[in-house]
Amino acid sequence: MSVKTTCPYCGVGCGVVARKGADGTVSVEGDKEHPANFGRLCSKGSALAETIDLDGRLLEPMVNGAPATWDDALDIVADGFAKVIREHGPDAVAFYVSGQLLTEDYYVVNKLSKGFVGTANIDTNSRLCMASSVVGHKRAFGSDTVPGCYEDLEQADLLVFVGSNAAWCHPILHQRMLAAKEKNPNCKIVVIDPRRTATCEGADLHLSLRAGSDTVLFNGLLAYLAGNNVIDREFVGSSTTGVADALAEVAGQTVARTAAICGLTEGTVSLFFDWFAKTERVVTLYSQGVNQSTSGVDKVNSIINCHLLTGRIGRPGMGPFSLTGQPNAMGGREVGGLANQLAAHMELEKAEHRDIVQRFWRAPVMADKGGLKAVDMFDAVAAGKVKAIWIMSTNPVVSLPDADRVRAALEACELVVVSDCMRSTDTTRHAHVLLPALAWGEKDGTVTNSERRISRQRSFLPAPGEARADWRIICDVASRMGYAGFDYAGVADVFREHADLSGFENAGKRDFDISAMAGLDDSAYEAMAPVQWPVTAAQPLGTARMFQTNEFFTPDRKARFIPIVPRPARNPTSREYRLVLNTGRVRDQWHTMTRTGKTARLLSHIFEPYAEFHPEDARLAGVKQDGLALLTSAWGKMVARVVVTAEQKRGCVFVPMHWNEEFAGEGRVNALVNPAVDPLSGQPESKHTPIKADPYKPKWQAFILSRNEIKRPDSGYWVHGKAGDCWRLEVTGNERPESWRDWARAQLGLDGVEIEWIAYRDPTAGRFRYAAVRDGRLEGCVFIAPNHTLPSRAWLIGLFAEQELSANARMSLLAGKPFGDGEDKGAIVCSCFSIGRNQITAEIKKGSDSVEAIGRCLKAGTNCGGCKPELNKLIAATAPMRQAIAS
Ligand SMILES: Nc1nc2c(c(=O)[nH]1)N[C@H]1C(S)=C(S)[C@@H](COP(=O)(O)OP(=O)(O)OC[C@H]3O[C@@H](n4cnc5c(=O)[nH]c(N)nc54)[C@H](O)[C@@H]3O)O[C@H]1N2
Numbered sequence: 020m021s022v023k024t025t026c027p028y029c030g031v032g033c034g035v036v037a038r039k040g041a042d043g044t045v046s047v048e049g050d051k052e053h054p055a056n057f058g059r060l061c062s063k064g065s066a067l068a069e070t071i072d073l074d075g076r077l078l079e080p081m082v083n084g085a086p087a088t089w090d091d092a093l094d095i096v097a098d099g100f101a102k103v104i105r106e107h108g109p110d111a112v113a114f115y116v117s118g119q120l121l122t123e124d125y126y127v128v129n130k131l132s133k134g135f136v137g138t139a140n141i142d143t144n145s146r147l148c149m150a151s152s153v154v155g156h157k158r159a160f161g162s163d164t165v166p167g168c169y170e171d172l173e174q175a176d177l178l179v180f181v182g183s184n185a186a187w188c189h190p191i192l193h194q195r196m197l198a199a200k201e202k203n204p205n206c207k208i209v210v211i212d213p214r215r216t217a218t219c220e221g222a223d224l225h226l227s228l229r230a231g232s233d234t235v236l237f238n239g240l241l242a243y244l245a246g247n248n249v250i251d252r253e254f255v256g257s258s259t260t261g262v263a264d265a266l267a268e269v270a271g272q273t274v275a276r277t278a279a280i281c282g283l284t285e286g287t288v289s290l291f292f293d294w295f296a297k298t299e300r301v302v303t304l305y306s307q308g309v310n311q312s313t314s315g316v317d318k319v320n321s322i323i324n325c326h327l328l329t330g331r332i333g334r335p336g337m338g339p340f341s342l343t344g345q346p347n348a349m350g351g352r353e354v355g356g357l358a359n360q361l362a363a364h365m366e367l368e369k370a371e372h373r374d375i376v377q378r379f380w381r382a383p384v385m386a387d388k389g390g391l392k393a394v395d396m397f398d399a400v401a402a403g404k405v406k407a408i409w410i411m412s413t414n415p416v417v418s419l420p421d422a423d424r425v426r427a428a429l430e431a432c433e434l435v436v437v438s439d440c441m442r443s444t445d446t447t448r449h450a451h452v453l454l455p456a457l458a459w460g461e462k463d464g465t466v467t468n469s470e471r472r473i474s475r476q477r478s479f480l481p482a483p484g485e486a487r488a489d490w491r492i493i494c495d496v497a498s499r500m501g502y503a504g505f506d507y508a509g510v511a512d513v514f515r516e517h518a519d520l521s522g523f524e525n526a527g528k529r530d531f532d533i534s535a536m537a538g539l540d541d542s543a544y545e546a547m548a549p550v551q552w553p554v555t556a557a558q559p560l561g562t563a564r565m566f567q568t569n570e571f572f573t574p575d576r577k578a579r580f581i582p583i584v585p586r587p588a589r590n591p592t593s594r595e596y597r598l599v600l601n602t603g604r605v606r607d608q609w610h611t612m613t614r615t616g617k618t619a620r621l622l623s624h625i626f627e628p629y630a631e632f633h634p635e636d637a638r639l640a641g642v643k644q645d646g647l648a649l650l651t652s653a654w655g656k657m658v659a660r661v662v663v664t665a666e667q668k669r670g671c672v673f674v675p676m677h678w679n680e681e682f683a684g685e686g687r688v689n690a691l692v693n694p695a696v697d698p699l700s701g702q703p704e705s706k707h708t709p710i711k712a713d714p715y716k717p718k719w720q721a722f723i724l725s726r727n728e729i730k731r732p733d734s735g736y737w738v739h740g741k742a743g744d745c746w747r748l749e750v751t752g753n754e755r756p757e758s759w760r761d762w763a764r765a766q767l768g769l770d771g772v773e774i775e776w777i778a779y780r781d782p783t784a785g786r787f788r789y790a791a792v793r794d795g796r797l798e799g800c801v802f803i804a805p806n807h808t809l810p811s812r813a814w815l816i817g818l819f820a821e822q823e824l825s826a827n828a829r830m831s832l833l834a835g836k837p838f839g840d841g842e843d844k845g846a847i848v849c850s851c852f853s854i855g856r857n858q859i860t861a862e863i864k865k866g867s868d869s870v871e872a873i874g875r876c877l878k879a880g881t882n883c884g885g886c887k888p889e890l891n892k893l894i895a896a897t898a899p900m901r902q903a904i905a906s
């Protein structure tokens with residue numbers, strides 16, 4: 020059996036074909052017909068089949084930690100919410116939802132909150148993700164419209180990435196752009212990011228600007244364009260307003276001044292400005308380096324201003340392009356899931372819109388003012404103003420800023436309901452009621468990707484245990500609360516209502532209109548092909564590009580220039596906290612790791628939370644490559660493995676957002692992150708927190724590899740996860756056990772089991788090595804040292820694949836290092852084929868001097884292609900050495 024569906028991870032929205040064999044095994048591949056990916060999948064998409072097992076799944080409702088029936092659980096939620104509303108009013112409850120809900124789930128929860136409970140206290144993790152783009156779009160266009168489509172990215176002659184690491188975060192789209200560049204010798208790529216990221220590998224120019232200075236850079240560009248008369252006068256004159264004010268604001272801003280404030284050279288800035296000025300087909304792509312800032316909205320508008328001045332919008336190969344993060348970031352905006360929106364791109368503050376929606380829903384009450392935005396919502400929970408909260412499909416104890424405070428807020432809350440597909444997350448731990456949701460592969464509905472394309476997610480697996488669809492759970496609670504209008508026959512029914520509302524009393528006034536799909540019957544919904552909204556009677560096959568007639572959704576139908584006054588970060592660095600903490604993503608993990616953290620393959624690329632330092636900052640802080648650092652801010656602290664690299668901007672430290680208490684001790688970066696938000700969008704400043712760094716020096720460090728799952732420690736720094744055919748624990752401590760050997764045996768879960776020990780002890784140096792062998796096979800090993808100087812994990816993990824340990828392997832275990840060349844493949848670079856750094860550099864030294872040549876010899880980079888930027892980097896670093904050796 021094969022089913023076409025959509026990848027549940029990033030906003031590229033790749034089509035997936037899932038196949039189920041007769042034995043129940045599932046395999047996935049890219050859908051060759053899907054217009055987002057034409058058959059390709061990145062490392063995360065390729066590993067989907069490895070994440071659908073039921074390990075760790077929440078399979079039954081739980082109340083106060085004990086299993087409960089659905090009837091009881093739903094009654095407790097409905098009665099609990101009803102009681103709080105009765106006693107304290109509707110604003111004493113809140114819903115915190117997610118861009119990973121399907122559109123249908125999202126539609127009904129928004130309807131329940133705004134039209135029936137009567138509170139706009141519904142917000143979503145999209146507040147942390149897209150809120151600044153939403154406000155920026157609305158300010159400029161009068162609507163939250165992404166103008167272009169993916170083909171524009173292939174037709175452009177200049178691609179400007181601002182605060183986007185697309186090589187790791189939107190890999191398939193990034194590869195489409197690189198492939199187009201290969202065919203178009205005129206095409207140039209510019210990356211604007213304080214860090215040198217994987218995305219810079221394919222770029223012609225990297226602007227390592229001072230963190231947060233984007234508005235200055237784009238104001239400078241606007242001034243340069245105006246000064247050089249690169250103005251589309253006809254477009255500006257007839258289709259925009261406000262140009263004079265915007266230009267007045269940037270008057271006199273020279274390249275030199277721009278360069279000085281942004282911390283760039285004049286040459287780099289003028290080269291970028293010159294390319295932008297001379298290239299008609301420019302797309303400026305932006306993501307979290309823009310959105311997650313206290314100037315996020317201004318950054319968006321400073322970019323859009325430049326496109327408006329040059330009239331580069333609504334035409335092939337050009338436009339501003341917000342890359343959305345989550346699979347349904349866009350769908351959530353369409354249903355109005357944010358606290359200050361209404362359904363179908365209508366405005367909560369507009370009485371006319373409230374009236375339309377209220378009549379359409381036959382809603383008894385209607386929220387009439389904006390609700391609490393994410394950060395404020397959890398503050399209100401902490402203050403006891405919100406007494407019941409229902410969290411769906413998001414993990415705020417990990418992902419919200421000032422995360423220890425979020426945890427404390429939940430601990431103090433009267434009623435915490437969490438719908439999740441996993442049993443144990445940092446957030447589910449604090450739930451009074453846990454509701455088991457269907458996961459990807461089981462659930463059914465629609466999602467919208469970055470180019471406004473609506474695709475179906477289809478189920479191909481049965482509902483496990485008692486799990487239910489999110490929309491069904493929400494409707495069941497709504498019905499129990501006595502609300503009419505939630506008795507949908509099925510998910511298609513919800514979609515039809517959503518589509519119908521988009522066209523209700525619209526008549527071209529609102530951008531979001533999919534009314535042509537309101538009449539789909541169940542089988543047409545089932546068969547729905549990917550389509551880009553608007554989908555109307557006039558455009559029944561959808562719309563690739565918006566604003567082609569230069570008409571916008573403002574009252575006068577003109578786009579608006581916004582004058583931008585650059586502002587510094589809300590919390591500047593100080594003498595005590597002199598480094599800027601920047602946070603973001605790694606290639607193979609998805610957010611809080613609840614799914615991608617299940618597979619050894621995806622953990623093999625990067626296993627530990629790390630902090631990337633510029634060499635000079637590392638020296639000043641006294642932290643060393645591979646050692647540990649304690650990072651502290653005014654809000655909290657964490658520990659991370661140190662990476663020292665000149666790719667990091669001086670004064671900045673980068674830490675991934677992913678690790679949390681399920682996977683690491685002291686590894687949750689949001690404990691440190693400041694809760695400052697953009698004043699207009701309410702989006703947190705996740706990329707800029709003042710911190711300090713110190714060496715973290717426990718008395719000992721160790722790692723354990725074991726076929727049995729290893730118990731997680733309850734304090735100190737540790738990291739836990741799967742690795743190859745075993746489990747891996749990195750662990751540190753200050754207390755030394757009486758007997759390391761007994762400790763090792765207990766850690767491996769081998770107490771009382773007959774095993775052969777291979778042991779090496781050097782108590783004076785504080786070094787111990789133990790390996791347990793059973794029937795000739797390695798069962799586990801434990802390596803202990805006084806610091807981080809421990810042997811290669813990759814080599815040892817490889818030994819677990821062997822059925823019988825060779826004499827050589829036994830000797831090397833004892834010696835703590837591999838004997839013979841090629842035994843240690845090094846840290847994994849290509850996770851698809853498990854190819855390590857040492858293997859790749861050896862191949863380069865032998866003469867493979869291109870990504871293709873490495874692919875031919877080792878297969879690395881030939882599946883998802885996500886490691887190609889790292890292969891290029893290794894070639895650049897290794898090839899000169901090869902030449903030196905040869906000469
Ligand atoms: N592998 C993977 N892919 C993902 C996700 C994931 O978890 N893992 N999540 C998805 C989601 S929800 C999202 S929102 C997207 C995010 O996709 P991206 O926004 O591309 O990813 P980030 O790593 O958060 O941040 C992007 C870059 O912003 C830079 N930056 C920091 N400060 C500044 C600044 O002041 N100016 C500029 N110009 N740049 C700055 C950072 O150095 C970083 O490289 O990724 C999506 N794709």
Ligand SMILES: Nc1nc2c(c(=O)[nH]1)N[C@H]1C(S)=C(S)[C@@H](COP(=O)(O)OP(=O)(O)OC[C@H]3O[C@@H](n4cnc5c(=O)[nH]c(N)nc54)[C@H](O)[C@@H]3O)O[C@H]1N2
Pocket residue numbers: 117119120144145147148149307311344345411412413414415417418419420438439440441444456457458459462489602603604609610611612613614676688689692705706
């Ligand atoms: N420091 C820092 N913090 C950040 C960011 C950053 O760059 N830096 N980025 C922010 C951004 S852009 C985002 S999008 C957020 C993401 O942050 P979160 O949304 O908190 O992260 P996820 O791990 O995606 O959480 C999804 C949860 O939903 C569960 N789940 C998965 N599928 C389903 C389903 O179908 N139904 C239900 N009910 N549950 C399901 C998963 O098991 C998981 O627990 O993080 C934000 N936080």
Ligand code: SF4
Pocket residue numbers: 026027028029030031032033056059060061062063064065189190191192
């Ligand atoms: S690029 Fe990767 S994560 Fe994003 S949708 Fe495609 S396969 Fe999924």
Ligand SMILES: [Mo]
Pocket residue numbers: 147148149344345
């Ligand atoms: Mo996101």
